[in-house]
Structure formats: C-alpha cells, structure tokens
Amino acid sequence: MLSLHAVRQLRDFALDVTLSVGRGETLVLIGENGAGKSTVLNLISGILTPDRGEITLGERTLFSDEKGIDVPAEDRNIGHLFQSYALFPHMTVAENVAFGLRCRRVPKPEIARSVTEQLAAMRLADLANVNVGRLSGGQRQRVALARALVLEPELLLLDEPLAAVDMRAKGAMRKELREQIRDAGIPCIVVTHTLRDVLELADRICLLDEGRVAADGAPEEVLGMRENGFIASFTER
Numbered sequence: 001m002l003s004l005h006a007v008r009q010l011r012d013f014a015l016d017v018t019l020s021v022g023r024g025e026t027l028v029l030i031g032e033n034g035a036g037k038s039t040v041l042n043l044i045s046g047i048l049t050p051d052r053g054e055i056t057l058g059e060r061t062l063f064s065d066e067k068g069i070d071v072p073a074e075d076r077n078i079g080h081l082f083q084s085y086a087l088f089p090h091m092t093v094a095e096n097v098a099f100g101l102r103c104r105r106v107p108k109p110e111i112a113r114s115v116t117e118q119l120a121a122m123r124l125a126d127l128a129n130v131n132v133g134r135l136s137g138g139q140r141q142r143v144a145l146a147r148a149l150v151l152e153p154e155l156l157l158l159d160e161p162l163a164a165v166d167m168r169a170k171g172a173m174r175k176e177l178r179e180q181i182r183d184a185g186i187p188c189i190v191v192t193h194t195l196r197d198v199l200e201l202a203d204r205i206c207l208l209d210e211g212r213v214a215a216d217g218a219p220e221e222v223l224g225m226r227e228n229g230f231i232a233s234f235t236e237r
Contacts, residue, residue: 001020001187002055003056003057004017004020004053004055005017006043007052008043012210014211015040016212017213019040021188021204024182024186025187025203027187027206028190028197028198029189029191030192030193030205030208030234035210036211037191038159038191040208043055044189045078046074046078057076079149079151081148082144085140087144088132091132092128092129093124094115097150099147101115118149121146122143122145136169138169141177142176145161145177149180154186157188158188161177174196174197174200174201204217205222205223207222209230
C-alpha cells in the first residue's frame with residue numbers, strides 16, 4: 001500500500017494532500033489544469049521533495065521530514081510513465097526497455113531475459129530492434145509501460161498515459177492498459193483529463209482542487225457530485 005501526506009508550497013498555492021492506494025488498486029486523479037495532479041506524482045516518485053510530510057510504500061518509508069528520510073528517486077522502485085513517455089529517440093525499443101536495468105547494473109544475461117519476456121508480454125517482440133522514433137503513439141506508450149514494468153516496480157504512476165495515442169486507437173489501448181495494470185497487481189495512480197479513462201481504469205477517484213483533496217471515493221460517488229463545477233463540466237465532455 002502507498003500512504004501519502006505531502007505539503008509543498010507551489011507558486012499559486014500550498015499543496016497539502018493526504019491519500020492512500022491499496023495493492024492492486026487504481027486511483028485516478030482528476031481536477032483542473034494546475035490543480036497539482038502531476039506534482040503529486042513527482043513528489044511520490046522523488047522528482048520533487050515535499051516541504052514536510054511522510055510517504056510510505058509497503059513497509060518502507062520513502063520520505064519523512066520528522067525522521068530525516070528522503071530516499072533517492074532511483075532507489076524507490078517506482079514505475080513512472082510521463083505524459084511525453086520520455087523515451088530515448090536514438091535507442092531501439094529493446095534498448096529503451098533495458099535502460100533502467102542497466103542503470104541498476106543487472107547482469108547482461110538477466111537483462112536480455114527480462115527484456116525479451118517484457119517485450120513479448122507487451123506484443124513488442126517484432127519491434128525490438130526498431131528505433132522508437134519510427135513508432136506510432138500507441139507503440140511508444142507500450143514501450144514506455146514495458147520500460148516501467150520490467151523493473152518490477154512496487155507502484156505505478158501514469159501521467160496522461162494515452163495523451164499521445166491516436167484517437168482511433170485509444171479504445172483498444174485503454175483496454176490493454178487496464179489489463180496490464182491489473183496483471184501487475186500493484187498500487188497504481190493515473191492522472192487523466194478524459195472521462196473515458198476514468199470510467200475504464202478507476203477503482204477510486206480523487207478530485208484535486210488547488211492542491212487539496214476535494215473528493216475521494218468510488219467513481220459513481222465522485223462523478224455523481226454534479227453540484228461541483230468541475231465534475232459537472234467533466235462528465236459532459
């Protein structure tokens with residue numbers, strides 16, 4: 001389980017968020033642009049540091065201002081898929097997927113085996129030696145997810161995971177993404193601005209409003225809050 005309480009002063013407001021995500025559960029963060037959704041992911045992964053608070057993942061404390069703990073991002077074992085996918089354009093599909101394992105100094109035979117298995121699981125085996133610059137948006141999304149999952153992370157953070165996918169392919173990719181998340185069986189947080197993503201991916205929804213949790217609950221509960229201006233407009237998209 002992930003447990004988070006994080007406070008950080010941003011340019012326009014103070015972010016103060018408390019949330020938790022259980023094993024095998026997918027929490028979807030929604031809210032206006034600039035509400036702090038991506039910042040929450042960056043605080044969890046270690047890209048940003050809270051001013052105060054505590055972040056725990058399973059039995060490990062990743063951050064605690066009281067205990068003086070701040071585990072480096074590379075040691076948190078979190079799979080973080082960015083909106084841009086952050087793939088290396090000069091590398092092949094296999095090289096991109098292997099990158100994190102090489103950084104961990106995993107033995108070459110083990111890297112080769114893990115990458116082969118992950119590419120097969122993501123239906124990317126035929127593209128192993130193709131430069132990622134030649135791939136479609138959906139294929140790049142699968143490569144980015146494979147690169148995250150090959151590390152056997154304890155948590156998945158997905159920031160607008162379907163933003164770069166062609167509209168015609170989004171339905172199939174959404175289903176595939178849901179299956180991959182379920183198969184991973186770990187806590188997952190997804191940031192999205194798309195109602196269909198919420199309906200198909202969310203076990204729970206957390207609505208952020210200027211760095212605060214305005215609602216947290218089952219999809220039908222949160223999306224039923226039509227008196228909330230954001231929810232009213234979000235459900236009409």
